[in-house]
Amino acid sequence: MIDIWSGLSQAFWLLVTLDADLVEITLRSLRVTMTALVIACAIALPLGAFLAVRRFRARRVTIAVLNALMGLPPVVVGLIVYVFFSRSGPFGVLGLLFTPTAMIIAQVIIITPLIASIAHQALRELWSDYHDLLISMNTTQRQRIQALLWDGRRALLTAALAGFGRAIGEVGAIMVVGGNIDHHTRVLTTAIALETGKGDFALALGLGFVLIFMAIAVNLAIHYISRTEQEGRW
Amino acid sequence: MVSKLFPLVVEGASVRRGRKVLVGPVDLIQEGQGVTIVIGPNGAGKTSLLRMLHGIARLGSGSINWACDDIEARRRQAFVFQSPIIMRRSVLGNLAYPLRLTGMSRTDANARATAAAHEVGLGDMLARPAPFLSGGERQKLALARALITKPELLFLDEPCASLDGRATREIEAILIRTSAAGTRLIMSTHDMGQARRLATEVLFLLNGKIHEHGSAEQFFAGPETAQANAFLKGDIVE
Numbered sequence: 433m434i435d436i437w438s439g440l441s442q443a444f445w446l447l448v449t450l451d452a453d454l455v456e457i458t459l460r461s462l463r464v465t466m467t468a469l470v471i472a473c474a475i476a477l478p479l480g481a482f483l484a485v486r487r488f489r490a491r492r493v494t495i496a497v498l499n500a501l502m503g504l505p506p507v508v509v510g511l512i513v514y515v516f517f518s519r520s521g522p523f524g525v526l527g528l529l530f531t532p533t534a535m536i537i538a539q540v541i542i543i544t545p546l547i548a549s550i551a552h553q554a555l556r557e558l559w560s561d562y563h564d565l566l567i568s569m570n571t572t573q574r575q576r577i578q579a580l581l582w583d584g585r586r587a588l589l590t591a592a593l594a595g596f597g598r599a600i601g602e603v604g605a606i607m608v609v610g611g612n613i614d615h616h617t618r619v620l621t622t623a624i625a626l627e628t629g630k631g632d633f634a635l636a637l638g639l640g641f642v643l644i645f646m647a648i649a650v651n652l653a654i655h656y657i658s659r660t661e662q663e664g665r666w
Numbered sequence: 667m668v669s670k671l672f673p674l675v676v677e678g679a680s681v682r683r684g685r686k687v688l689v690g691p692v693d694l695i696q697e698g699q700g701v702t703i704v705i706g707p708n709g710a711g712k713t714s715l716l717r718m719l720h721g722i723a724r725l726g727s728g729s730i731n732w733a734c735d736d737i738e739a740r741r742r743q744a745f746v747f748q749s750p751i752i753m754r755r756s757v758l759g760n761l762a763y764p765l766r767l768t769g770m771s772r773t774d775a776n777a778r779a780t781a782a783a784h785e786v787g788l789g790d791m792l793a794r795p796a797p798f799l800s801g802g803e804r805q806k807l808a809l810a811r812a813l814i815t816k817p818e819l820l821f822l823d824e825p826c827a828s829l830d831g832r833a834t835r836e837i838e839a840i841l842i843r844t845s846a847a848g849t850r851l852i853m854s855t856h857d858m859g860q861a862r863r864l865a866t867e868v869l870f871l872l873n874g875k876i877h878e879h880g881s882a883e884q885f886f887a888g889p890e891t892a893q894a895n896a897f898l899k900g901d902i903v904e
Contacts, residue, residue, distance in 0.1 A: 562751065568720065568745040575767060583755060584754070
């Protein structure tokens with residue numbers, strides 16, 4: 433109990449004084465997560481729409497695999513990315529291991545199936561509503577996907593936020609591929625893991641509260657910007 | 667309006683779901699003028715017939731031949747569904763969508779959509795989210811959206827079902843104007859009063875087949891078959 437109070441007061445103090453290390457770690461967390469989120473959304477949202485619209489032989493299998501990949505163990509993803517980008521790996525020449533770029537790649541791999549799967553669920557319902565109309569209007573497959581993505585944008589926000597939640601709280605994969613290097617690849621989650629390991633629970637809790645606060649703030653900001661809770665919206 | 671779609675020649679066309687034949691085989695020739703009303707009891711195949719002719723329902727057998735090629739034919743027709751399918755956009759967005767599909771600029775599409783909204787009495791609702799319109803307003807929006815690309819043929823599947831008298835009158839007024847402007851209408855209805863008011867030609871469907879086909883005047887004056895006669899009298903026909 434004392435640790436929690438101590439953590440709260442430390443979090444408050446870190447925030448009020450705008451601790452330089454905290455600001456740096458927080459901004460890096462945000463940069464890595466938001467970049468991964470944008471890339472993952474660019475892949476996953478059209479993929480979700482494509483799976484809703486297009487009928488092909490392996491469709492059911494693809495959806496089942498996508499759903500299964502939602503539970504992808506981050507440490508395993510980290511390990512695979514590590515092997516691929518290690519000096520002896522196929523992409524070792526790029527020298528990306530222990531860089532924020534490698535962390536972004538790992539996060540993209542983790543959250544893309546999650547976002548695609550949730551997007552597919554939401555757009556499948558919308559497609560069943562729109563099916564006859566868009567067929568009747570003689571639309572191309574590309575136009576159908578565009579219509580679904582635009583008209584389903586508020587439902588897709590939920591998918592993106594789920595991806596953000598998973599990415600911002602991720603520790604296993606980015607610890608493996610990022611290495612938790614101070615002033616280089618250290619982010620909030622890896623810093624929490626480090627401080628816990630060192631036995632500094634108060635600081636770890638403080639960072640944890642900052643992480644929770646940031647996650648909530650980003651969610652609220654996105655909801656506010658997209659006006660999802662406004663009356664008369666759909 | 668001189669239509670490049672007609673004559674429409676349907677030969678032995680049918681639609682199946684599994685082993686069940688929903689409609690057909692249908693043999694039919696349609697010329698490019700007037701209003702064809704499709705009537706018949708529930709389950710007779712009215713909706714399936716319209717969907718088959720429009721190309722939404724896959725043909726199980728036979729052929730549907732337009733005077734122009736199929737892609738061109740699809741571009742020259744539109745469909746209004748019994749339950750209007752409203753896109754999750756504003757009224758303006760719904761009306762502009764078909765125009766944007768044709769490659770029209772946003773400014774031009776919005777200008778034409780605004781004019782179309784005024785024509786059907788939705789001019790003061792342009793920015794309103796379309797899914798929140800009333801039933802009558804939704805159907806008027808669906809009709810205006812179908813008409814905005816100036817189709818030569820418009821299919822309507824019971825467009826006034828579940829609408830009150832006033833909304834029905836407004837929809838009928840739009841349909842009469844549309845027909846007068848040269849758009850060919852093929853429409854199903856359960857409302858015999860509406861059929862009498864609008865039809866120039868009647869298709870009476872029973873058990874998925876065209877049971878009687880003729881001019882509206884002849885049909886309503888005295889149908890040829892006992893089943894059609896019974897249907898007009900309001901008897902149960904099976």
